[in-house]
Amino acid sequence: MTRWTDSFALPLLFGPLSLYAPPSLSLFLPAQVAVSVFLHFSRLRQAHVLSSTAAMAAASSAAGVELPSLQIWNSLTKSKTPFVPIDPAGKKVSWYACGPTVYDDSHLGHARNYVSTDIIRRIMRDYFKFDVNFVMNITDVDDKIILRARQQYLFNEYVAVNLTITPEVLDTVKKAYAAYLKKNLSLLDPELPAAQYQKEVEKAYATVLSGGALPGNEKAGDDEAKVKMHIKTVASAAAVLSKAEGSTAGDPALFAESFYTNAQDVLLPYLDSLKGSSIDADDHSIFTKLTKKYEDRFMKDMRDLNVLDPDELTRVTEYGAEIADFVERIVKNKYGYVTEDGSVYFDISAFEAAGHPYARLEPWSRSDNKLAAEGEGSLITKTTEKRSASDFALWKSSKPGEPSWSSAWGKGRPGWHIECSAMASARLGKQMDIHSGSEAYWDDGHQHEQWVNYFLHMGHLSIQGSKMSKSLKNFTTIREALDRKDWTPRSLRIVFLLGGWKEGCEITDELVSSGNAWEDKVNNFFLKMKDAAALQGSATDTTFGADLDAAKAAVHKHLCDSFNTPGVMQTISELITKYNSADKAILNPKDVEAAARWVTSLVNMLGLNGATPADSTEIGWSGIDVPEEAKPFLYPLSSMRDTLRQAARSKQGISPQQIEEAVKETLPSEVIESAKPYAEVLSNFRSKVSSLKSSDSAGKDILALCDRVRDIDLFDLGIYLEDRDNLPALVRPVTRDMIQAREEKEARAKQKLLEKQKREQEALKQLEKGKLSHLEMFRTNEYSAWDDEGLPTRDAAGEELTKSRTKKLRKDWERQKKAHEAWLASQAK
Structure with a gap:
C-alpha cells in the first residue's frame, strides 16, 4: 500500500518552511524530510497553520464567501482547525488519497x-455542498508487487513442467521447507523431518501459541x-510433504x-531465490498481469461496499518520467547523490549541513530499516x-528480475518516498486541501506528517490486539x-460510523x-x-416537531465537529426512540413525515442506501420492501388473514359465512416462476381455511x-407478517434479528x-x-x-449375617420392592 508518508515531496508554500527556511528549500522534498522539518519546526508550523487558516477564513469572509463552521481534526496541527478551502470561492476542494498496493x-x-x-467525502459533498475533486493513486509497482509477481510467475512455470509429484519435486519442496524454517522459525532445526513438525513446533513455540x-x-x-502465520504456513507444507513421502495412492x-x-507458500520464496534474477524483466506483463487483476478486484470490492469511484485514478507505472524528474531536481539541489549502480539516495548530511537537524528522525530510520528487511525480502540489497x-x-537501480524506467x-x-509526490502534484498542482491515508497501509507504526493543509488519518482496524495486514x-x-x-455493505458501514473515522477500531461482539x-x-x-396510516391524521401536537428541530441542530453540530458520525448516529437513534414512545394519536403527521424524510436524507448521505442520492424524495432505504413479484399474493393473503384472525x-367467534366471504377474492390467473412460492402459500392457506367452514x-x-x-x-420465504392491534399487519422482509x-427459540425447544x-430414558432405565x-434379588x-x-440370613460359608449388614440389605430390598411394584404397575397399563 502506498504509505501516506510518501505523499508530499511538494513545494512547501504554505507551511513554516516558506516563512522560516532558506530559499534553497523551496524544492520538491521527500516525505521523510518533511517529517524531520516538522519535528524541528512543529511549534512554528502549528502557530502558522492556525494563523494562516484564520487569515484565509477572514479573507473568505471579506470576499463575501460564507463557509460552514466545519472544524476538522488535522494531523498537521494535532488539533481541530477550521476548514477553509484553497479555492477563493470556498467551493472547490482538492483531495489526494493513498490507494491500494495491488498484489x-x-x-x-x-x-x-x-x-x-x-463517508467523509459524501458528507463534504452532500451535506456541506463542496465540489470535491477526489484523486486516488494505485501503487502498481513496489518491492512487494515485484516480488509477488515474480514468485507467482516462477511458481506457475514450475508447476507447468512438473504436473506430477516426482522424487525431484519432493526434493525441491523439502529444500524450500528447510529454507523457510531457517528464515522464519529460528527455534526449529531446519532439518526437522516434516512428519515431526507439528509436535516440535507446538513444543518450541508453546508460549506464542498460547x-x-x-x-x-x-x-x-x-x-x-507473524510467527503464528509462519507456523500455519509451514504446517500445510509439512502435512502434504508427510503424505507425499508416505503414499500417493489415488x-x-x-x-x-x-x-x-x-x-505453495514455502515454495514461492525458494524458487525466487533460485531463478528470480533470471526472468525477463523487460516483459512487464509478468508484473502487470498481477496488478491489473487485483486492481480490478479492488475496484469491484469498493463498489460492492458502495464506495464512490475516485474522480481520477493514478498509477505509479504511468508516472515513471515525472518521478525521475523529481529525483533529478533533488540531486541538482545537492540534497541527493548518485551511486555507481545508478541508484539515488537522499543525503542526510547535506540536509543537516543546511541547518536542519535530522537526529530526531532516527527512530523512523531504524523502523524503516526493519520494514525494508521485512517488506523487500530478497529484493533488498x-x-x-x-x-x-x-x-x-x-531512485533504485533496477537489478535483474526487476522492471525499470x-x-x-x-x-x-x-x-x-517519492512516487506520490509526482502523481499528486501532476494532478492537483503544488497545493491541495486534503490528503488522507491509513495507518493500516504503512507498516512502521509511527506517525509521520504531510505538507498539506489538512491531513485526515483514518484509524486502523485491529484483530486481537494486532493490526490487520496482508503481511500478517x-x-x-x-x-x-x-x-x-x-x-453486508450497510452493516459494515454502520459499524465504522458508530466508531468514528480517526480512532482505531477493533470489531468486538459488543x-x-x-x-x-x-x-x-x-x-x-x-x-x-412506509405504512400510510402513520402519515395520516389531523393531530396538531408540536412536541415531536420540536424534537425534530433539536435533532437537526444536533446533527449539524456533530458534522461540523470533525465529522462526528457517532454523535450523528446517536441523534438519529434518539429521535426514533422519541417517535416510538410517543402517543401516535396526537402526533402531527406532517412532523412524522418530515422526520422520515430527514432520517432518509441522512442515511442516503452517509452511503447506507446504495446509489440512492441524498436528495431522493422516497422515504426509507432498500431492504424493507418485499419482492415486487410477491406483492400480488402477499397483500391479498395478509388482508385475508387479518379478516379471519x-x-x-x-367474542362472537367466526361464522361459516365470514369464512366464505374472506376467501372469495379473485387472484391472478398467471403466475411467473419467481412468484410461485408465494402463490402456493396463499393457495394452501385459502384451501385449508375453506375446509374449516363446518368445523366446530x-x-x-x-x-x-x-x-x-x-x-x-x-x-x-423471507417474509414476516407483523401483527398490530387494531391495524392491518405489516408485510415486511425477515430481519437478521428475527432469524x-x-x-434461539428452536434451540431452546430442542434443548427442552x-x-x-433424557428424563424419559432415565425413567425407563x-x-x-x-x-x-x-423376593428374588438376593x-x-x-x-x-x-x-x-x-x-x-447367612453368607456363602454359612455364617450368620451381622446386624449392620442385614440392616443395609433390608434398605436395598425395600428400594427394589418399590421399583418392582412400579414396574408391575407399568406392565398392567
Whole structure:
C-alpha cells in the first residue's frame, strides 16, 4: 500500500518552511524530510497553520464567501482547525488519497480506510455542498508487487513442467521447507523431518501459541502474529510433504493439485531465490498481469461496499518520467547523490549541513530499516556506497528480475518516498486541501506528517490486539466477508460510523451487536413510515416537531465537529426512540413525515442506501420492501388473514359465512416462476381455511393456521407478517434479528426436548431395574440361607449375617420392592 508518508515531496508554500527556511528549500522534498522539518519546526508550523487558516477564513469572509463552521481534526496541527478551502470561492476542494498496493485481495482493514474516507467525502459533498475533486493513486509497482509477481510467475512455470509429484519435486519442496524454517522459525532445526513438525513446533513455540510473547518482547503483538502465520504456513507444507513421502495412492492429478496448493507458500520464496534474477524483466506483463487483476478486484470490492469511484485514478507505472524528474531536481539541489549502480539516495548530511537537524528522525530510520528487511525480502540489497546508514533511496537501480524506467542515471524505479509526490502534484498542482491515508497501509507504526493543509488519518482496524495486514495474513477479505454474509455493505458501514473515522477500531461482539441494533431500529422506523396510516391524521401536537428541530441542530453540530458520525448516529437513534414512545394519536403527521424524510436524507448521505442520492424524495432505504413479484399474493393473503384472525378472536367467534366471504377474492390467473412460492402459500392457506367452514373448532383452527402462515410458511420465504392491534399487519422482509430469535427459540425447544427425552430414558432405565423381584434379588450364591421375604440370613460359608449388614440389605430390598411394584404397575397399563 502506498504509505501516506510518501505523499508530499511538494513545494512547501504554505507551511513554516516558506516563512522560516532558506530559499534553497523551496524544492520538491521527500516525505521523510518533511517529517524531520516538522519535528524541528512543529511549534512554528502549528502557530502558522492556525494563523494562516484564520487569515484565509477572514479573507473568505471579506470576499463575501460564507463557509460552514466545519472544524476538522488535522494531523498537521494535532488539533481541530477550521476548514477553509484553497479555492477563493470556498467551493472547490482538492483531495489526494493513498490507494491500494495491488498484489492481493483487499481485506476488512482496507474497507475500514476506504469506507471511512467515502463517508467523509459524501458528507463534504452532500451535506456541506463542496465540489470535491477526489484523486486516488494505485501503487502498481513496489518491492512487494515485484516480488509477488515474480514468485507467482516462477511458481506457475514450475508447476507447468512438473504436473506430477516426482522424487525431484519432493526434493525441491523439502529444500524450500528447510529454507523457510531457517528464515522464519529460528527455534526449529531446519532439518526437522516434516512428519515431526507439528509436535516440535507446538513444543518450541508453546508460549506464542498460547497467546504469550516471544523472548525479548513485553507483550504479544505483530511479531507474534507473524510467527503464528509462519507456523500455519509451514504446517500445510509439512502435512502434504508427510503424505507425499508416505503414499500417493489415488488420482495423481488431484494429489498434485492439493500438494501444490499446500506447499505453495514455502515454495514461492525458494524458487525466487533460485531463478528470480533470471526472468525477463523487460516483459512487464509478468508484473502487470498481477496488478491489473487485483486492481480490478479492488475496484469491484469498493463498489460492492458502495464506495464512490475516485474522480481520477493514478498509477505509479504511468508516472515513471515525472518521478525521475523529481529525483533529478533533488540531486541538482545537492540534497541527493548518485551511486555507481545508478541508484539515488537522499543525503542526510547535506540536509543537516543546511541547518536542519535530522537526529530526531532516527527512530523512523531504524523502523524503516526493519520494514525494508521485512517488506523487500530478497529484493533488498546492501550497498557500501551509501554515505550514511540513515540515507534512503529516492531512485533504485533496477537489478535483474526487476522492471525499470529510463532516467538520467540509467534504468531504475522509484524509491519509497517519492512516487506520490509526482502523481499528486501532476494532478492537483503544488497545493491541495486534503490528503488522507491509513495507518493500516504503512507498516512502521509511527506517525509521520504531510505538507498539506489538512491531513485526515483514518484509524486502523485491529484483530486481537494486532493490526490487520496482508503481511500478517490475519485478515478476512472483503469478498469473503460479503459472500459468507458475515457482513453486508450497510452493516459494515454502520459499524465504522458508530466508531468514528480517526480512532482505531477493533470489531468486538459488543460493537457488532450495537450496529445490528441500530440497523434494526432504523429498519422498523422506515417500515412504519412506509405504512400510510402513520402519515395520516389531523393531530396538531408540536412536541415531536420540536424534537425534530433539536435533532437537526444536533446533527449539524456533530458534522461540523470533525465529522462526528457517532454523535450523528446517536441523534438519529434518539429521535426514533422519541417517535416510538410517543402517543401516535396526537402526533402531527406532517412532523412524522418530515422526520422520515430527514432520517432518509441522512442515511442516503452517509452511503447506507446504495446509489440512492441524498436528495431522493422516497422515504426509507432498500431492504424493507418485499419482492415486487410477491406483492400480488402477499397483500391479498395478509388482508385475508387479518379478516379471519379478527373474526376468530372476537367474542362472537367466526361464522361459516365470514369464512366464505374472506376467501372469495379473485387472484391472478398467471403466475411467473419467481412468484410461485408465494402463490402456493396463499393457495394452501385459502384451501385449508375453506375446509374449516363446518368445523366446530373453526376459530381455534383458523388462529393456528394464521400463526403457521406467519411463523413458518412465509418466514421460510423471507417474509414476516407483523401483527398490530387494531391495524392491518405489516408485510415486511425477515430481519437478521428475527432469524436469530427463531433460531434461539428452536434451540431452546430442542434443548427442552433433549432434556425431556433424557428424563424419559432415565425413567425407563430406572423402571427396567424394577423388573427383578425383591423376593428374588438376593437368591445368589453369595448367600446360603434366606427368610420368607427373600432377605439373606447367612453368607456363602454359612455364617450368620451381622446386624449392620442385614440392616443395609433390608434398605436395598425395600428400594427394589418399590421399583418392582412400579414396574408391575407399568406392565398392567
